[in-house]
Amino acid sequence: MAVETVKTENSDVGTGKTWVDYIQKDLPEHLEWWPYTLGAIPLTLFGILVTTGLLLTFYYVPASDQAYESVDRITHEIYLGWFVRGLHKTSVDLMILFLLFHVIRVFMTRAYQSGGELKWVSGSIVLFVTLAMGFTGYSLVYDNVSYWGMTVVTNMVGTLPIIGRPLLHLLRGGEEVSGVTLLRLYDLHTKLLPVLLGGLALGHVVTVRLLGFTTVPGSREYHQFYPEHTMKMGAVAVGLLLFMVDLVMIFPPVLGPPANLQEVASDVSPPWYFSAPFMWISLLPGPMALWSLMAGAGLFVLYPFVDRVLAERGWPMTFINGAVAATAVGAMVVLMYLDLQG
Amino acid sequence: MAIIHDDVGRRRFLSQAVMGFGMVFGMGALGLRFLQFLLPNGAPRQPETVLIGSESRIPLGEAVPMDLGGQKILVLRTDEGVAAFSRRCTDLGCLVSWNRERGQFICPCHQGTFDKTGLNVSGPPPRPLDRLDIVKRGDQLYVNVKSA
Ligand code: FES
Numbered sequence: 471m472a473v474e475t476v477k478t479e480n481s482d483v484g485t486g487k488t489w490v491d492y493i494q495k496d497l498p499e500h501l502e503w504w505p506y507t508l509g510a511i512p513l514t515l516f517g518i519l520v521t522t523g524l525l526l527t528f529y530y531v532p533a534s535d536q537a538y539e540s541v542d543r544i545t546h547e548i549y550l551g552w553f554v555r556g557l558h559k560t561s562v563d564l565m566i567l568f569l570l571f572h573v574i575r576v577f578m579t580r581a582y583q584s585g586g587e588l589k590w591v592s593g594s595i596v597l598f599v600t601l602a603m604g605f606t607g608y609s610l611v612y613d614n615v616s617y618w619g620m621t622v623v624t625n626m627v628g629t630l631p632i633i634g635r636p637l638l639h640l641l642r643g644g645e646e647v648s649g650v651t652l653l654r655l656y657d658l659h660t661k662l663l664p665v666l667l668g669g670l671a672l673g674h675v676v677t678v679r680l681l682g683f684t685t686v687p688g689s690r691e692y693h694q695f696y697p698e699h700t701m702k703m704g705a706v707a708v709g710l711l712l713f714m715v716d717l718v719m720i721f722p723p724v725l726g727p728p729a730n731l732q733e734v735a736s737d738v739s740p741p742w743y744f745s746a747p748f749m750w751i752s753l754l755p756g757p758m759a760l761w762s763l764m765a766g767a768g769l770f771v772l773y774p775f776v777d778r779v780l781a782e783r784g785w786p787m788t789f790i791n792g793a794v795a796a797t798a799v800g801a802m803v804v805l806m807y808l809d810l811q812g
Numbered sequence: 813m814a815i816i817h818d819d820v821g822r823r824r825f826l827s828q829a830v831m832g833f834g835m836v837f838g839m840g841a842l843g844l845r846f847l848q849f850l851l852p853n854g855a856p857r858q859p860e861t862v863l864i865g866s867e868s869r870i871p872l873g874e875a876v877p878m879d880l881g882g883q884k885i886l887v888l889r890t891d892e893g894v895a896a897f898s899r900r901c902t903d904l905g906c907l908v909s910w911n912r913e914r915g916q917f918i919c920p921c922h923q924g925t926f927d928k929t930g931l932n933v934s935g936p937p938p939r940p941l942d943r944l945d946i947v948k949r950g951d952q953l954y955v956n957v958k959s960a
Binding site: 618621622625626629636639640642643644645646650732733734735736738751752753754755757759 | 847850851852877879882884904905906907909919920921922923935936938
């Protein structure tokens, strides 16, 4: 699916169009292809997450002596509690999965070039905030895995130079992981991060609409955003919801043993989307792991600029991107496999 | 380069600059105070000597876990004597356990291992386990909490 891209369509910024014009603006015909609706899926999932999350806050108690019991009650006693929690959990898994697909699609088609940098950078921040949501979310369960996960991750933050220690204290609200930490992560998960994520996602979509879609040679503009593309996205959203209902019923949410401050969980494996970096941390000695992860993340955000510099020197970027994507996905799969074995 | 001779322009620039500076300063101070509000002000723990009991309480080749006011330690007794280690793994802070068969401390989080002197032998941990001083008075053992 390596599509050769040439340029981004002309920017519409400051041409005095109304928002109705933007909604009705025609899209390049290649957007008819289903993979180009991949961005709509995370957006749908975000909607489901907000809805189910709101429901969960009515029963969840963010205190270290009641958090686990309240999750237990939601899962086993409250009417359809298991279903709401399951939908919430499944949405996160799928949201991150589809964000990754979306990233790979954009990366392979090099849709971030010339003028699309802002789209890429805003999108990658959306990805990182979503991962932060994943981490804070699974900490709230306060079972043994999430308690030690909190300990490990906050400690990792603490090893950063200069800002590390203050940031660790800020996250933990003290020297140790405690009820204050739980409350802080709860506030991040239910207030600060969702608002940030909503704003960023909206900003990302608006940026894409304003800067325009990447054009593909020979792709004329005739595919209508409304109703054609919108209908298609709607169909995807409904299909997705049905698929998820099935998923939740087949794999209802489970709950591990409660947090034990005296003994580390025997299996501390995090959710799948953290298992590759988790394995990476196990394999590399101390600070090296963190540094390489941070360097990787930085390179990821700035990739469009790297691409531009290399492309100017005549590097075959379409080929290189293919190789980079294959290596990255391959490495992730190998690390996840190692984690399953270990 | 044009030089501004206009007095009004200069005055306006100066007053705006002063106002802008004041505003930035004020906002900055406010933000800093809010940050301080969020940062815990934990007083550093005073070092103290805690009685952990008689030496015979600890079987040979065994490590007994203890919780001394929030600080989790392992007291290990070998042929060489008694030693106390912090259970906090020097990698990312999980709790290590003593494995009798292997004669090593094992961290379950990323498989860090330490030998019986607390030295890191394999896995990600960058340095040995923190060691606490043990004082012996008669048959009773005392440990210096926060001596690490
Ligand atoms: S926390 Fe002990 S090996 Fe990582």
